[in-house]
Amino acid sequence: MAVSYDNSKAIFQGIKAAGITSVSALPETWLGLLLQHADRDPSVALIQVAKEEEAIGIAAGAYFAGARHLLLMQNHGFLAAINGIVSLAQLYGVPLCMLIALRGHWGEPYPWHTRGGIVTEGVLRALSIPFEYARDPKTVGRQILEAYTLSQSSLSPVALLLTRDLMED
Amino acid sequence: MERAECIGMLYPDLHDKLVVTIMGACAQELYDLGHRENFFYLQHAMGLASSIGLGLAMHLPQERIVVLDGDGSVLMNLGTFATLARYRPRNLVHIVFDNGSLLSTGGFDSHTTSGITDLAAIAKGAGIEHVAAADSIMAFGDAAIDAFARDDLTVIVAKVAAVGPNHYGMDLALPENAFRFKRRIDERRKA
Numbered sequence: 001m002a003v004s005y006d007n008s009k010a011i012f013q014g015i016k017a018a019g020i021t022s023v024s025a026l027p028e029t030w031l032g033l034l035l036q037h038a039d040r041d042p043s044v045a046l047i048q049v050a051k052e053e054e055a056i057g058i059a060a061g062a063y064f065a066g067a068r069h070l071l072l073m074q075n076h077g078f079l080a081a082i083n084g085i086v087s088l089a090q091l092y093g094v095p096l097c098m099l100i101a102l103r104g105h106w107g108e109p110y111p112w113h114t115r116g117g118i119v120t121e122g123v124l125r126a127l128s129i130p131f132e133y134a135r136d137p138k139t140v141g142r143q144i145l146e147a148y149t150l151s152q153s154s155l156s157p158v159a160l161l162l163t164r165d166l167m168e169d
Numbered sequence: 170m171e172r173a174e175c176i177g178m179l180y181p182d183l184h185d186k187l188v189v190t191i192m193g194a195c196a197q198e199l200y201d202l203g204h205r206e207n208f209f210y211l212q213h214a215m216g217l218a219s220s221i222g223l224g225l226a227m228h229l230p231q232e233r234i235v236v237l238d239g240d241g242s243v244l245m246n247l248g249t250f251a252t253l254a255r256y257r258p259r260n261l262v263h264i265v266f267d268n269g270s271l272l273s274t275g276g277f278d279s280h281t282t283s284g285i286t287d288l289a290a291i292a293k294g295a296g297i298e299h300v301a302a303a304d305s306i307m308a309f310g311d312a313a314i315d316a317f318a319r320d321d322l323t324v325i326v327a328k329v330a331a332v333g334p335n336h337y338g339m340d341l342a343l344p345e346n347a348f349r350f351k352r353r354i355d356e357r358r359k360a
Binding site: 057 | 209211212213214215216217218219220221222223224225226227228229246248249251252255256343344346347348350351354355358
């Protein structure tokens with residue numbers, strides 16, 4: 001299964017249409033084409049991190065600075081970032097718009113992704129983080145804008161889960 | 170030297186910069202000198218002060234950002250040195266107070282105790298060009314003057330005694346600090 005070129009492009013167009021000008025990311029397979037788009041677009045600042053929790057701090061700095069920022073990460077990176085999400089974003093009322101590649105879920109062939117995939121939804125619920133699944137390239141743009149809008153109005157983390165249906169051809 | 174001396178020396182120069190501090194003693198010592206709306210105290214989420222600084226610096230090139238960090242915090246996010254080096258914000262000064270101790274959480278030795286781990290060498294090895302190590306108040310003052318005059322990313326590792334304030338507390342709720350900090354930045358951007 002290959003990462004979908006067209007759908008990666010649709011997601012990036014959705015990010016642009018939502019007025020996002022700044023993206024933090026830790027590269028991973030499903031996000032690779034998306035990051036190439038971001039890297040080539042001079043109107044989007046792309047900041048790659050060494051570990052996803054850093055991106056929570058960077059997102060807070062971007063928010064304080066008035067930038068429209070979005071975080072791209074894999075669900076295992078989300079799991080690695082939880083203290084930052086809880087003790088910076090939720091504690092201080094800092095919005096986070098997170099696009100999370102949902103690896104290890106329906107159809108996952110690789111054993112190493114599976115535990116993270118199985119627990120991701122439960123962890124999001126435990127943290128009271130609102131989330132939706134993105135499955136369709138026709139609606140993902142609207143979902144990105146809605147996620148961003150809710151993060152800003154609620155001053156909270158919000159997650160859009162990028163599923164296999166969307167990310168693979 | 171004591172961290173409070175260093176912060177006291179910096180304080181007059183912080184009024185026109187955006188300042189992010191770590192939790193505990195460092196935050197308290199800055200607050201006790203007099204809170205300003207351009208100060209943000211990261212009272213938890215250890216390790217992320219420099220990441221907040223990077224986010225501010227990259228999106229506010231017209232501002233100067235100062236991060237007051239500590240050995241215990243920065244050891245939780247050593248990758249930050251590599252990310253800072255990669256993006257090299259020219260308006261960021263990252264000061265790490267190294268007291269070799271997890272002072273605010275009980276005074277346990279950190280990995281830098283007795284010079285086992287050299288944070289300045291780590292910063293240098295991560296690719297940060299301007300790194301100063303200071304073990305006296307004179308050396309710290311010189312490093313700070315150089316850093317503020319330089320238009321480039323600078324890390325200062327200051328060896329300080331493992332002592333802190335005898336009290337903790339601020340008349341500032343955490344979200345209130347965030348809201349007011351953001352508002353001050355908005356005002357400065359529009360000014």
